[in-house]
Amino acid sequence: MGEIFTHRMRVRYSECDQQGVVFNAHYLSFYDVALTELWRAAIGPYTDVVEAGYDLVVAEARIRFREGARFDELLDVRMPLVKLGVTSMIVQPEFRVDERLIADGEVRHVFIDPAAKGKKEIPPDVRLALEPYLAEPNPA
Numbered sequence: 001m002g003e004i005f006t007h008r009m010r011v012r013y014s015e016c017d018q019q020g021v022v023f024n025a026h027y028l029s030f031y032d033v034a035l036t037e038l039w040r041a042a043i044g045p046y047t048d049v050v051e052a053g054y055d056l057v058v059a060e061a062r063i064r065f066r067e068g069a070r071f072d073e074l075l076d077v078r079m080p081l082v083k084l085g086v087t088s089m090i091v092q093p094e095f096r097v098d099e100r101l102i103a104d105g106e107v108r109h110v111f112i113d114p115a116a117k118g119k120k121e122i123p124p125d126v127r128l129a130l131e132p133y134l135a136e137p138n139p140a
Contacts, residue, residue, distance in 0.1 A: 019068065066104070
């Protein structure tokens with residue numbers, strides 16, 4: 001099993017709804033921040049990606065809500081990468097406050113050519129950089 005990248009963030013007041021918990025739509029935003037930080041740690045600045053002639057788009061996203069995170073809590077976004085295909089990758093994010101599972105899910109990304117917008121094979125250097133983060137998939 002590979003290293004699981006984790007990004008920690010603090011829940012801001014503006015991210016909470018009238019029930020006092022994080023509004024559901026923010027979890028994909030939190031995921032996006034964590035993915036950007038995983039990319040930065042493994043590969044470098046994301047801007048280099050497009051300059052190199054490829055991009056990463058979300059093809060499918062599913063989040064299962066378990067419990068609400070609240071204002072000022074520290075939220076850890078764990079990013080187990082469970083598949084590196086030919087043109088796609090799958091991450092099964094987990095959102096936790098301490099040991100409490102707040103939400104989890106699955107996000108499938110597809111690598112594309114930013115000019116043509118068509119699928120593109122994962123570049124060998126990107127695959128090599130992401131392989132240490134491969135983990136066993138969690139059962140759905």
